Amino acid sequence: MGEVHHHACTLCEAICGLEIETSRGRVVTIRGDKRDPLSRGHICPKALALKDLHEDPDRLRSPMRRTASGWEPLTWRAALDETARRLRAVQRAHGDDAVGVYLGNPVVHNHGALLYGPPFLRALRTKNRFSATSVDQLPHQLVASLMYGHQLLIPIPDIDRTRFLLILGGNPLVSNGSLMTAPDFKRRMAAIRARGGKVVVVDPRRSETARAADEHLFIRPGTDALLLAALVREVLREGLARPGRLAPALAGLERLPALLEGFTPERVGPRVGVEPAALRQLAREFATAPAAVCYGRMGVSTQAFGTVCHWLIGVLNAITGNLDRRGGALMTTPALDVRAFTGRGRRGRWRSRVRGLPEFGGELPVATLAEEILTEGDGQLRSLVTIAGNPALSTPNGRQLERALERLEFMVSIDLYINETTRHAHIILPPTTPLERDHYDVVFNALAIRNYARYSRPVFDPGPDARHDWQILLELQTRLERARGPLRGLGARARRQVLGRLGPRGLLDMALRTGPYGDGLARRGEGLTLRRLEREVHGLDLGPLLPSLPAALRTESGRVELTPEPCIEDLPRLRALLEVPPAPASPAPGEPLLLIGRRHLRSNNSWLHNSARLVKGKPRCTLLMHPDDAARRGLSDGQRVTVRSRVGELVAPLELTRDVMPGVVSLPHGWGHGRAGVELSVATAHAGVSVNDLTDELAVDPVSGNAALSATPVHITSA
């Protein structure tokens, strides 16, 4: 008989509860935990990949060093010593900023790495910090800091109670929700319709979510800000603005009509590809629904107007009375108050050396990483630490970044695999897998559609020679601080001892007890402690999201800032888009098509393609194109085509479908495992191509510096 463990799936933001049956150190089955109050038994096919990941023979089990004759294993002590020594050597020779660091997406799913990352980064003392945030949700965080006063004070769509859900550039039926932890989105979306509500999706592709919605509007990639400006203007002009209870707390409402002058449905419609009448109707339906929420995700975050998009989404929700309303968009009250441990999100305290893009929250846009390595001069990056990231596949112009990585004097990767990025490292430090560690969702509990908390114990004992991410980070921090000399090291040493003694468990306990549901560190008090949470193996439901504004705002004015300066300053650029003549529906063969991305249920960014069960079936890394565009170019279904952009070209199989708008093509991201030296035996047999060999590192949202991955102009010919 096997043992049953309760754990969380750490692969995506849905944080599904799992019931894992094990026997003799192996996973027998993984099922959804029906008693989990948030996920209610839901899982997707990726959950089983946790087993594949754990058992994967390609996964690294010991530190590795790259030598002229290949990779060789080395002991933890040797690997950590050499890493610290070489990082310090670069810093001594070229200054602290000569070492850069990139944090990837799995860090956010790993409380150990989240808690021990900041002290490590402080020990590294570099301003050259990068992360996947700037190829993802950076505009969300920037807008949250500008409008509500904290980068993590992000209003979450109250989808269990809403009557009108307007989605722009998100595909939660496949992604399972993002900045909206909502496991089993499909059922929840069906429930909106069952209670008489409506779901409208705006997307250049008739996505899986669009198909399941009441209405789908195609939109020309990159033009959502125009559409949103027209919606807000329409609401204001038609007298549909009803901010309600929050009215006194909205700053700048009176400035909006003048700012949005001229964004009429007639002018906007042809440029975005939506009929003016449909725009008017959408504005009216949204504003008059009993409770409505507008939600935008990747498609609007990673485009040239990402910040303006998220600002206007916030404005639309606020002026229609849907901010902080049940069924609208509400702030969470997480058991671990992550906002207390993170900065409010300041911007522009320094700028990137080469292109002058602004820092946000202490990080520079990753679209500038390659040029910071390749451009000679004072402050040039000469060394890099990557932690749970695969920027070679996940950041724009990945090939250029790879050429840059080749030039580094020293690169170390904390990662499970030798993949497209880590193959360039000199040393790889492999951590434990998600099943070998305990788990608490520091970030996603703060982004969930209900207030919820869960702590899971490890399923497997990792054994004495394994290291968790947090242990690796603490070991490196220790060595870096010691190398700076004993004088500076005194306070540091005491702090390290505390960190080492508490471990993530101790830190979690403190944070929970001092949080909004905690026992306030009182020994006999009621309230949450880690021990109490630990007993709730299925997770603890802390109730629906509640109105909390204006009290919860962190802006200096204490009000919601409806007209933040950085957004207003970008309006002339949006206005210029109104002057550009509308593009033809299906561009002539010499004219570029606009490339967008897509996600698939069985992929997880760039790193789960080594799971045979996830990659089986027909190839998914295909280029989607509308039949009209194909006919004009003399191309046919299934053939191989060459796709060219400013930065590169690749060859992909063509798949014709009326699900993409004419003028638009789509290629999923996270593929391209055919590079030499990648040691992923399953993934390399299903290699695909990397869309980020086409995306342009110079295309960014200038306000946030976030990469504009969507709407890349490409030319397509028969291969």
Ligand SMILES: Nc1nc2c(c(=O)[nH]1)N[C@H]1C(S)=C(S)[C@@H](COP(=O)(O)OP(=O)(O)OC[C@H]3O[C@@H](n4cnc5c(=O)[nH]c(N)nc54)[C@H](O)[C@@H]3O)O[C@H]1N2
């Ligand atoms: N064109 C295009 N590009 C995109 C996107 C897109 O939609 N289109 N999406 C963007 C988005 S939203 C994101 S989040 C990024 C993701 O970008 P990244 O975070 O750079 O890449 P991932 O594919 O998540 O790769 C994660 C890496 O972490 C390793 N890993 C997994 N688990 C752990 C762990 O527990 N510890 C450690 N140390 N390592 C681990 C994996 O082996 C892998 O190397 O990609 C972005 N890039």
Ligand SMILES: Nc1nc2c(c(=O)[nH]1)N[C@H]1C(S)=C(S)[C@@H](COP(=O)(O)OP(=O)(O)OC[C@H]3O[C@@H](n4cnc5c(=O)[nH]c(N)nc54)[C@H](O)[C@@H]3O)O[C@H]1N2
């Ligand atoms: N199965 C699976 N789930 C995942 C992931 C995964 O890789 N696989 N990744 C996880 C991560 S890290 C994230 S951040 C989330 C992302 O979660 P989502 O944002 O929900 O996922 P995407 O599939 O990137 O959805 C973006 C949508 O925007 C559309 N789009 C592209 N350009 C434009 C545009 O200009 N305007 C508009 N309106 N739409 C546009 C695309 O067609 C697509 O349908 O998913 C998470 N969940």
Ligand code: SF4
């Ligand atoms: S939806 Fe799938 S990948 Fe996401 S948490 Fe649930 S089981 Fe894991």
Ligand SMILES: [Mo]
């Ligand atoms: Mo992401």
